[in-house]
Amino acid sequence: MKNSMKAEQPEERRKADRKPCFTAIAYATKGFSSIEYIKDISAWGVFIRTPKQIPVGEDITMTIPKPGSNSSIKIIGEVVRNSPHGIGVKFKMGIDDSVIKPIIENA
Numbered sequence: 001m002k003n004s005m006k007a008e009q010p011e012e013r014r015k016a017d018r019k020p021c022f023t024a025i026a027y028a029t030k031g032f033s034s035i036e037y038i039k040d041i042s043a044w045g046v047f048i049r050t051p052k053q054i055p056v057g058e059d060i061t062m063t064i065p066k067p068g069s070n071s072s073i074k075i076i077g078e079v080v081r082n083s084p085h086g087i088g089v090k091f092k093m094g095i096d097d098s099v100i101k102p103i104i105e106n107a
Contacts, residue, residue: 018042026063029054036086038064045077045090054079054087062089 018040025048026035032052039047046062054060058079065072081088 018047021046023064028061029058039086045080045088047086047088049086052087053082056080056082059092060087060089 019042021038021041023038023041024035025038025046027033027048032054034050034052036048036050039049041047048062056079060077060079062075062077063072064075076092077089078092079087080090
């Protein structure tokens with residue numbers, strides 16, 4: 001019987017722990033660009049605080065400043081989640097640990 005079965009908890013799908021972050025990020029999609037802030041980050045993606053609802057599946061180009069440097073990194077991702085507080089983005093391309101690690105460690 002269904003009533004006697006326990007409700008299953010959703011399986012955690014993240015491949016890496018998220019770390020709180022408050023770093024500016026410039027991003028662009030088809031016909032739209034903005035500068036907002038990252039809420040959290042991992043080696044596999046970011047959550048961007050934004051009032052803009054970008055469709056799930058849409059590609060997004062992000063530019064994140066490197067800590068302690070005047071340079072930045074450009075990352076291509078895909079929107080995988082929308083919420084009233086922002087968007088979850090999964091990185092589409094491989095990112096070398098030496099590039100992303102300083103951002104995560106300084107978050």
